[in-house]
Amino acid sequence: MSRILLRKLDGNPIKYRYLSEIRCGMVQATDEPDVVKLTKQHTYGTWRAQKSWIPREIVSAEGCYFTDASGQRLLDFSSQLMCSNLGHGNKVVIDAICEQAKKLPYVVPSFTTEVRARLTELLMEVVPKGLEKFFYATSGTEANEAAFKIARQYTGRYKIISRYNSYHGSTAGSIAATGDPRRYPIEPAGKMDGVIFGPDAYCYRCPFGLRYPDCGITCADYVEYMIEHESNVAAVIVEPVVGSNGVIVPPDEYLPKLRDITKRHGVLMICDEVMSGWGRTGEWFAVDHWEVRPDILTTAKGVTGAYIPLGVTATTREISDFFEEHYFAHGHTYEAHPLTLAAGVAAIGEYKRLDLIERSREMGQYLGKQLKTLQDKHPSVGDVRGLGLFWGLELVRNRKSRLAFNTREDKLQGKPMVADGVAAECMKKGTFINPWINYLIIAPPLIIKREEIDQGINALDSALGVADTEITRHRHGAISALHV
Numbered sequence: 379m380s381r382i383l384l385r386k387l388d389g390n391p392i393k394y395r396y397l398s399e400i401r402c403g404m405v406q407a408t409d410e411p412d413v414v415k416l417t418k419q420h421t422y423g424t425w426r427a428q429k430s431w432i433p434r435e436i437v438s439a440e441g442c443y444f445t446d447a448s449g450q451r452l453l454d455f456s457s458q459l460m461c462s463n464l465g466h467g468n469k470v471v472i473d474a475i476c477e478q479a480k481k482l483p484y485v486v487p488s489f490t491t492e493v494r495a496r497l498t499e500l501l502m503e504v505v506p507k508g509l510e511k512f513f514y515a516t517s518g519t520e521a522n523e524a525a526f527k528i529a530r531q532y533t534g535r536y537k538i539i540s541r542y543n544s545y546h547g548s549t550a551g552s553i554a555a556t557g558d559p560r561r562y563p564i565e566p567a568g569k570m571d572g573v574i575f576g577p578d579a580y581c582y583r584c585p586f587g588l589r590y591p592d593c594g595i596t597c598a599d600y601v602e603y604m605i606e607h608e609s610n611v612a613a614v615i616v617e618p619v620v621g622s623n624g625v626i627v628p629p630d631e632y633l634p635k636l637r638d639i640t641k642r643h644g645v646l647m648i649c650d651e652v653m654s655g656w657g658r659t660g661e662w663f664a665v666d667h668w669e670v671r672p673d674i675l676t677t678a679k680g681v682t683g684a685y686i687p688l689g690v691t692a693t694t695r696e697i698s699d700f701f702e703e704h705y706f707a708h709g710h711t712y713e714a715h716p717l718t719l720a721a722g723v724a725a726i727g728e729y730k731r732l733d734l735i736e737r738s739r740e741m742g743q744y745l746g747k748q749l750k751t752l753q754d755k756h757p758s759v760g761d762v763r764g765l766g767l768f769w770g771l772e773l774v775r776n777r778k779s780r781l782a783f784n785t786r787e788d789k790l791q792g793k794p795m796v797a798d799g800v801a802a803e804c805m806k807k808g809t810f811i812n813p814w815i816n817y818l819i820i821a822p823p824l825i826i827k828r829e830e831i832d833q834g835i836n837a838l839d840s841a842l843g844v845a846d847t848e849i850t851r852h853r854h855g856a857i858s859a860l861h862v
């Protein structure tokens with residue numbers, strides 16, 4: 379039967395329907411421009427060569443599901459870009475944005491608004507104690523840019539220590555501080571100077587070849603060595619639980635030790651909780667697991683449940699006191715934009731009303747258990763790690779040697795990636811999962827139910843066959859575990 383792009387008579391959604399339905403008058407053909415074609419021809423697809431990009435058109439979303447233009451309903455097992463923590467179609471947040479739009483959508487940031495005061499009050503209830511002054515932007519990368527400027531001005535030093543398995547955003551400072559390959563193509567132009575990279579707290583692929591706990595947390599000690607030998611270090615930036623680069627949970631001693639080292643050297647600790655914040659790990663913020671208070675905490679994504687873009691840079695009183703007499707050299711037209719703040723107020727209310735932090739902890743235990751059963755069944759699953767509703771699967775060609783399927787260079791060169799193949803197979807089975815190099819990021823909305831977790835696990839169980847088959851196709855001997 380022929381299929382044609384049609385709009386339902388009630389106006390939405392656009393769907394591929396059968397011609398028989400037109401004949402029966404159930405639907406009518408339209409001259410709707412081809413959404414995918416226009417998007418592809420005239421807008422950029424991010425982090426990729428453009429030629430092979432065929433964006434899927436999404437028409438609606440509700441709860442833990444979203445629907446594409448063909449009518450396929452997909453379970454959102456990654457909260458889109460690990461940001462739709464409240465799920466889709468949350469009426470409270472949507473209404474709050476609409477109400478604010480009617481009341482006062484925008485004023486110059488040097489004025490203030492009731493909603494700015496309200497969000498600030500609520501933030502102080504949930505961020506680690508002692509973080510008391512905020513800068514509001516509209517993305518995670520901007521939150522980090524503000525953090526770098528603040529740290530450099532406050533300390534009078536300029537070097538920033540970051541780590542190789544990290545992503546901190548796309549703008550000049552944040553991409554410079556990004557250790558993953560998204561940085562490579564823009565070097566040396568287009569990024570700020572002064573970033574150096576230290577070792578990851580990545581036990582599955584320890585950069586020192588050590589084993590926890592005998593390692594003595596050498597990865598933290600080495601940062602101290604760097605601070606001492608580099609000089610001029612303003613700050614160390616870490617994702618407390620690394621996000622897109624594999625959901626790497628550090629050993630328990632790591633963050634407290636890093637806090638101690640940075641404090642002793644008068645170096646600021648910036649914790650990037652753009653992805654790991656907002657209940658994702660089963661606490662309001664990942665640092666809460668280890669009771670660490672950074673000097674600066676940056677966040678975005680879940681702060682509004684992704685209903686509208688908001689980024690936050692939270693600083694201590696000591697830092698803000700410095701700017702009482704020093705020029706705060708930063709700002710944006712859309713800083714403290716009332717619509718973004720209204721969404722933040724409503725979202726925090728929803729995290730509390732729905733008890734989502736506790737729920738993330740509880741459902742996360744179930745999700746983790748189910749994912750670990752997949753590791754038992756599938757030789758391609760090298761490691762399963764996570765906290766709360768934030769889990770990563772690391773795929774390997776050889777479990778014993780930990781040889782990875784693909785390299786960072788493969789990703790940049792647009793080579794077929796095994797993790798992408800598994801994710802594509804999951805989509806066919808109705809579950810959306812974000813892949814990155816050799817990782818699959820499982821981070822569903824915090825409202826997810828057990829049955830929905832089971833549905834995602836079943837899809838993944840069957841899709842992992844793609845990676846298992848790759849192993850049998852290319853039998854390799856042991857190669858360095860430090861392949862990625």
Ligand SMILES: Cc1ncc(COP(=O)(O)O)c(C=O)c1O
Binds near residue numbers: 522653
């Ligand atoms: C840890 C981390 N920091 C910063 C960013 C950048 O945030 P945005 O994309 O909102 O600029 C991201 C985005 O994924 C992230 O995961």
